Amino acid sequence: MTDRPPAPPAAPAAVDLKHHLLLRVSLFALAIGVLATVVVLHQTRERIRGHISRSGVTVERLIAGEADQLRDAFRRSLDGLTLSTLDGIGPLLGICVAVEDLYKRPVVNRCFHEDGAAPAPVRWLLERLIGPELAYRGVIGQYPGVKVGEFVVTPDLDSEGHAAWVQIRTVLGMSLAILLLNLLIYRPVRRALRPADQILAVLGRMEAGDLSARMPRPRLIELRRIAAGFDHLAEQLQKTLAAQRQLAQRLLAVREEERRRLARELHDEFGQCLASVGAEAAFIAARAESTDPTLLPAARAVSAVTGHMMESLQGILHQLRPVGLEEFGLAAALDQLVAGWRRRQPGCDFALVVEGEIDALPADLTVSLYRIVQESLTNALRHGTPGRVAVSLERDGAGCRLRVEDDGDGDAPPSPGSGLGVLGMRERVEALGGRFALEPLAPRGMRVRADFPPEALLVTEHDDA
Structure with missing residues (x-):
């Protein structure tokens, strides 16, 4: 058993350099923006957790000191408590403090932020990242060890969100600068690759x-x-x-x-x-x-x-x-050729259409056209049973075009015939600067096509001269 040869590697997919470069840099800028935003939010969350855990005891002492200044030893009310002792440290810690008295009645609820409110999307993300359980709960006591109230320290999401938004906005500005740089690079690259079209x-x-x-x-x-x-x-x-x-x-x-x-x-x-x-x-x-x-x-x-x-x-x-080709011209020779086949094949309908100055063609092209028609008719009638054969020869400003069509079965391949054959017809046409094609017709039949552009005719005439 013989080994099969390895399959050829698949061709790589086509890549548009301009769009590929634009997409790569844009994805890079987007990745930087998203990654930096995630890092900023993560750092903000960790900072908030650290502030809450570290500042709880300090806040408890400051509240207790303020409460002692407002009341005597026999009074347990927290009326008049404003948390003024936290005005200096509160904005630095980014916290909110809620105080309740001994009977669970709210006394004061303050958030110590000096900047504006955070954008709604940033505040929403911080709420989801931090969760509602992050808080520090403490007791407000009064000497000699009497409880007068409770307080809860929670993160100030507006303050923390505003600080995070400032950092995120800086990162987004950097990403936008990268995108702008991408456009500045894309334009000269597109201009340099414009000749590709x-x-x-x-x-x-x-x-x-x-x-x-x-x-x-x-x-x-x-x-x-x-x-x-x-x-x-x-x-x-x-x-x-x-x-x-x-x-x-x-x-x-x-x-x-x-x-x-x-x-x-x-x-x-x-x-x-x-x-x-x-x-x-x-x-x-x-x-x-x-x-x-x-x-x-x-x-x-x-x-x-x-x-x-x-x-x-x-x-x-x-x-x-061919009799009469040199003396009477191509049109008369083709008419005589088709008439001869019409006499030999009375059951087939032959049609010949000649348009343009055919007899003014150069000698070598005239002979080649005659030989192509001669071989095409021979092949059509020898290898099929056509009911109709049409020969069309036209010359105009676009060149010279020859068509020989039949509706035969054409099962057998063309043979050399008169010595020309399909290969000989192709060689004749290409030698004169033309294009040759052998095309099957639907539902049956064959077309021989030979096209000669004006340049090929001029070259041929020049060579003859």
Whole structure:
């Protein structure tokens, strides 16, 4: 059992650098803001807990001292208690003090904060973090050990929240500054990467066959170097393809010249020999009719075989060198070609549409168009049973376009046919700067498409000149 080759690694997902950078820095600023806010709230909670636990005894002594100043030893009322002794230390501790007398009646409830109230969201968070159970409860006594009331020390959420909000606001300002810096960085990065759209447009032009397209020169030095290297490769590719195209055109010209020479040799040599054989067979048949009738069937058979060979030779000569193409032009040659197939295939409907100055095309393009139509008709009728075959050839300002469509089954692959074949058709079209395609049609049928842009026609005409 053979081991399977390892699967190729998956291609990484595409990343937009501008948006990726903007998202990263924005998330970083958001993380700093959230983390710093959590730290500030945590520190505030710990500070509040420490203040409550440490300041409870001090508050108890100060309240007891104030209560002793207001009453004598035989009076247990807390009337007149204002907690004035806590005015200096209360704002520093961030506390609220509630005092009740011996009968659980509230006497005084004060929060010692000098700043404004805390924002509602900050106060709500502190309430959830601290909880209602955080408080210091104490007893207000009077000498000699008599209880006169109770007090409760709780956090002053407005004071603590305001202090926490000042710190959080500083952190949020830092996060906002990071976001602003992100925008300041994003703008030059976007401006530096803006030529990426132009680069993609140039790549699209080159993909469409325009090898003369060149990259823009961005301000970013890395992209500038890439563009210069790409242009150099494109120039080398353009030169290589131009050399290959010239070689292909030369090979096509040599091929057509060889076809003409072979047709001339067959016509002059083989055709003359067949004509001589036919004449001799006719002479033998005429003499045998009067002298030896037994030779008459053989003479007629030789004459029939000679006639069949002459017809086959005419078909071969027509394949090698289209009759009337050089003398009467491409339109007349195509009309004659389609008319010949119409006579041989009476059950198929043939349509030919020619528009534009077709006869003014260059010689090599004229021959190639004729050969493509010839091979396309042969393949359509040899490998399918079409009911209709349509040939369309058009030339205008956008170039030259050839379409050969049929509605046959086309199950069998195209064969070389007349020696051109699909590969030969593609080579002819690409050698002349065009684009070739073989497209299936729905629900059945095939389309042969050959497009030649105006630039390709100009180059061809220039080369002919």
